[in-house]
Amino acid sequence: MKRLVVGPMMTPEYNEWLVRKINDNIPEPSHENSQSIEEHLRVFPSELEIIKQDFERRNAELEKKIEQIEEEKMNLRLDPDV
Template sequence: MVPDEILYRCGSFDWVSLLRIWGAVGYAPLLVLRQYRSKQFIPITHGLAQYEFLYKGDSYKKRVREISNAWNQTCRMKRMDGCLITTLKYNGWLNKRINDNIPKPCLESARSMEEYLQVVSSELDIIKQDFERKSLDSKRG
């Protein structure tokens, strides 16, 4: 469930900086929002990757202070429902779209359960015979 109001920037950053246990990471909620049928646009992400850092080195304390101060100046916006903005052509395409990432079962080589179990039991017999043969060889040798 997506909330009606979205936090989309902190201070002068065009994203939200998250302080984690070992370091900080930049997070762009507006990128995620696009996946929830919200208004389609390309949010500003320039500099997002450069703002990931670990808590070591000379300047990390300054960066943590900068992020903490930015959280005092958060910007929120109402979520815009994309369903009102999309065209009928897009809605038709979305309804007819086929997810081809999921492999379909190949019915040509499909076997019934009886055939499958028969093959498994014959393979088991072969393995059993091989084991018995090797056991006899080891007792003789």
């Protein structure tokens, strides 16, 4: 009985096809919507934290307004012509 032995005599086209066939089964990351690691791991603030930040911002604005009004009040007391 004769046997056909297939050895390393593959054509370059077959070898390229075989490599592509094997590598096609490996998923590659999509670069269309890629994010950096820092963006991917970034923690989003909770609703409570957002409300707290908004409160602190408004509180700071009101404190500035209070200081301005108090300064105007002091200036009005010092100015006898008004």
